[in-house]
Amino acid sequence: MFELVLKNGQVFWEDSLIAADLAINGEKIAAVGFGLSGRREIDVSGRWVLPGAIDAHTHFSLPFAGAISADDFYSGSIAGAAGGVTTFIDFTAQKGDEGVLESLSRRKAEADPLVGIDYSLHACIGRYNKTVEEQLPQLAAEGVTSLKIFMAYGKSGLMQNDASLLKVLSACRQHGILITVHAENGVIIDALTDAATEAGELGIEALPKTRPVFTEVEAIRRISDFARHTGCKVYVVHVSSGDGAHTLWGERVNGSPLAGETCPQYLYLDDSMLVPPDGHLWGCCPPIRSKPQQDLLWKCLATGEIAVIxxxxxxFTRADKNTWNNKITSLPMGLPGIETFPGLVLNGVHSEKLSLKRAVRAISENPARIFGLYPEKGSLIPGTDADVMIYNPDCNTPISARSMHMRTDYSPYEGLACRGRNEMTLLRGQIVFNQAEGWKGQKGGGKFLKRKATDPDFF
Ligand SMILES: [Zn+2]
Structure with a gap:
């Protein structure tokens, strides 16, 4: 007799769905099998029983262009749980010349009282200095096994030049730390932005013009050369274009230890939206791309060329976005996404853009492997954390900001007919969300996950 059994579901097991029961004892999955009985049973017939999604890229309470991103660690956890997310990875922020441990303890102190689902952090730096270098072994020992760097944003002091890329990748390779990189050519973007400023053309149409696909492709190719030379494993965040994704895969095939991530906005939104009067509400970096780029990106996901979504x-709220004064240089960049994330990816399965295997790997198993959380997270293997998403594949719910939990007053996907939705989310065996009652988790009930090194087999 198990404590809890999810009865008669379609359980995701070895890359496909099987008719089975899933049993839970305490915080752990106890068994996947047939005819299991529990003191408590929930009938999940017709539902897909999937491992909880992992959002490896969030920015809660992030200051940007005079505004602060609207979700904090608590509202972001609730929104994530509503969508089927059980773990997220956010970022630290380096102040001045401090090391990575100072920013880590500050960000943990901010997150710990608020988080409602499990989480980790990437250590994020602008300045790669002696202190950072000396602290890398301790950083990994604290369970933070990824370092985020930028190849753009020179004007905000975040960009690494080629000399520092070489240093930081060499050191991270030595300490088994994965580099996660924002790959856009910042020098070219700054030059194009300066030219647009001089011409007085900083409207929303300037966003894709000052950050053309070429700047992403060039940066991916360059970081790939550094990765190949140093042997450091590199994860490219938010690949926005099909050309970028395809380039990444070509480099990987040629022996470069790379993995790539894309985001739902690059799969569902395109640059025809970047026009007045409301185009600035769709402003993010890198920008959303053309339809052909989007089609190619879906293909790269379907073949596994891009591993993670x-x-x-x-x-940001409309009011935050509206402070931009018709200048992309003053626009708070970014989009809401954690709550619509698993639903939009699984919608791609219904529309036959990618297989269920690829979809579940992209939102759960692959980020768990790459970020040192597997199999505890990202699997339904008995003995591991009972983080589960119970998904109804047979309903149609048009996306609407009103019915969601994210603290924004618009959705970039408003009205999009999304087939299927998450109905219930379990975090370590506890129901933290269900459609009937909403949020049932606890503020501070999430825990900080100490991560292992990245899975070398992945690269
Ligand atoms: Zn980001």
Missing amino acids: ATDHCP
Whole structure:
């Protein structure tokens, strides 16, 4: 007799759905099998029983262009749980010349009292200095096994030049730390932005013009050369274009230890939306791309050329976005996404853009492997955390900001007919969300996950 049994579901097991029961004892999955009985049983017939989604890229309470992203760690956890997310990975922020441990303890202190689902952090730096270098072994020992760097944003002091890329990748390789990188050519983007400023053309149409696909492709190719030379494993965040994704895969095939992430906005939104009067509400970096780029990106997902989908969740309200004064240089960049994330990816399964295997790997198993959380997270293997998403594949719910939990007053996907939705989310055996009652988890009930090193077999 198990404590809890999810009866008669379609359980995701070895890359496909099987008719089975899933039993839970305490915080752990106890068994997957037939005819299991529990003191408590929930009938989930007709539902898909999937591992909880992992959003490996969120920005809660992030200051940007005079605004602060609208979700904090608590509202973001609730929104995530509503969508079927049980773990997220956010970022630390380096102040001045401090090391990575100072920003880590500050960000943990901010998150711990608020988180409602499990979480980790990527250590994020602008300045790669001696202190950072000396602290890398301790950082990994604290369970933070990824370092985020930028190849753009020179004007905000975040960009690494080629000399520092070489240093930071060499050191991270030595300490078994994965590099996660924002790959856009910042020098070219700054030059194009300066030219647009001089010409007085900083409207929303300037966003894709000052950040053309070429700047992403060039940066991916360059970081790939650094990865190949140093042997450091590199994860490219928010690949926005099909050309970028395809380039990444070509480099990987040629022996470069790379993995790539894309986001739902690059799969569902295109640059025809970047026009007045409301185009700025769709402003994010890298920008949303053309339809052909989007089609190619779906193909790269279907073949596994892009391993992970995450959100880059960074929501602003209309009022925040409207402070931009018709200048992309003053626009708070980012889109809401954590709540619509698993639903939009699984919608791609219904519309036959990718297989269920690829979809579940992209939102759960692959981020768990790459970020040192597997199999505890990202699997339904008995003995591991009972993080489960119970998904109804047979309903149609048009996306509407009103019915969601993210603290924004618009959705970039408003009205989109999304087939299927999450109905119930379990975090370590506890129901933290169900459609009938909403949020049932606890503020501070999530825990900080100490991560292992990335799975070398993945690269
Ligand atoms: Zn981001």
